[in-house]
Amino acid sequence: MQFVEIYKLKTGGEQEVIARCEIGDGGIVKCLGDKIFVSNLEKEGIFEYSESGRSETKLFPKDGLKFLEQLSYNFKSGYLNASDIKNI
Amino acid sequence: MKFFGGEPQHLETEEKPHSAGENLETQKEKALQSLEIERSVKLIGNANNKRINEVFLVELHGDGSAIFKPASGEKFPFDWAGELYKNERASYLVDKFLGFNLVPTTVIREVNGEIGSMQEFVFESTVGLEIDDKLLKTNYRDALKKMWVFDYIVWNGDRHDANFLVNSDGLHAIDHGLTFVREHIQPSIYEDFYDESMPEDIIRNLEQFSDSAEQQNLLRQAMLEILNERTVDACLKRIEFMAAILKKYKGVIPKSLKPSLNY
Structure with a gap:
């Protein structure tokens, strides 16, 4: 199963996982974690980035692997970072 | 994983918030x-x-x-x-x-x-995406309006709710790598506030800056150290344009002007 972890940089300097998004049955992504964060993520989606920058195309959990792949482009500030796609 | 031991430290050098036109190294x-x-x-x-x-x-x-x-x-x-x-x-x-x-x-x-x-580093902060959307737009409306105007001025190609933070000091805009992007790329804003009154301080600050050739020159020189002339001058023109709009329309940016908010 493929998944991505999203880390929050805390005041003390540590990073903790605040959400985990994984591909479930049917190829749809399911996110678990901080309630408001996950709700906003699923409701508002994320942007799609390409080599030339960001498009206004939005991706949602139903977009499956593409959504997972784009998480690390959306969360890269340091305060919120997304991992590479991991496998278990 | 914990990186540092002990208590986190703010940057202790306390300073008052910037006034428009502050040019000295802080x-x-x-x-x-x-x-x-x-x-x-x-x-x-x-x-x-x-x-x-x-x-x-x-x-x-x-x-x-x-x-x-x-x-x-x-x-x-x-x-x-x-x-x-x-x-x-x-x-x-x-x-x-x-x-x-x-x-x-x-x-x-x-x-x-x-x-x-x-x-x-911004301490004790919450990322925009961690906050209920309605609450954000109610409690931080003025700051979001300010960020909208700012993102137009710096021609920000990448604003979303994961690259601004909120703490007890207010709203902090971060992650500006994709600013001053190519002319053909439209700014990607978080939210727009056409036809709403803009906060008094940004109206005042933009007017003050636009009235000061000295401040404009200082900013221009500072920016030319890192960006090319065309990019810098386009930015200064956007500041001037935004100041003029807010003056003419009494602190409001009409939606009818959207097509003219160009590079």
């Missing part, structure tokens, strides 16, 4: 520029992803922490790799001169032989 800028780096750790996430830009958390000797983004770690977008750290600094300069107080203090600095942007 105490915080000096601190970020010169304090010895005690520790530097690559953050998880960016560390493992070779396609995404690297980000480090650095601990400054005796005073505070910072986010460091080296130019060599810029891998995305490929068109801009190696330039993003300059945009981070340029965005801060615009914010400083306009007195918007949105962008944490940002300098360009070398760390372990790598040049990049060094930005004051």
Whole structure:
């Protein structure tokens, strides 16, 4: 199963996982974690980035692997970072 | 994973918020520029992803922490790799001169032989995406309006609710690598506020800046150290244009003007 972890940089300097998004049955992504964060993520989606920058195309959990792949482009500030796609 | 022991430290050099037109190097800028780096750790996430830009958390000797983004770690977008750290600094300069107080203090600095942007770490903060959307737009409406105007001025190609923060000091806009983007790329804003009254302070600050040839020249010279002339002059024109709109329409940006908010 493929998944991505999203880390929050805390005041003390540590990073903790605040959400985990994984591909479930049917190829749809399911996110678990901080309630408001996950709700906003699923409701508002994320942007799609390409080599030339960001498009206004939005991706949602139903977009499956593409959504997972784009998480690390959306969360890269340091305060919120997304991992590479991991496998278990 | 915990990077640093002990209590976190704010950048202790307390300063009043910027007034429009402040041009001197601030105490915080000096601190970020010169304090010895005690520790530097690559953050998880960016560390493992070779396609995404690297980000480090650095601990400054005796005073505070910072986010460091080296130019060599810029891998995305490929068109801009190696330039993003300059945009981070340029965005801060615009914010400083306009007195918007949105962008944490940002300098360009070398760390372990790598040049990049060094930005004051914002403590006790919550990312926009962690906040209920309705609450955000109610409680921080004025700050979001200010950020909207700011994003037009710096022609921000990448604003969303994961690159601004909120804490007891208010709203902080971060992640300005994709500002001053190409002319054909429209700014990507978080939210627009056409036909709503803009906060008094940004109306005043923009007018004040537009009335001061000296301040405009100082900002121009500071930005020319890192960006090309065409980009800098386009930015200054946008400031002038925005100030004129707010003056003419009594603090409101009419939706009918949307097509004219150009590069």
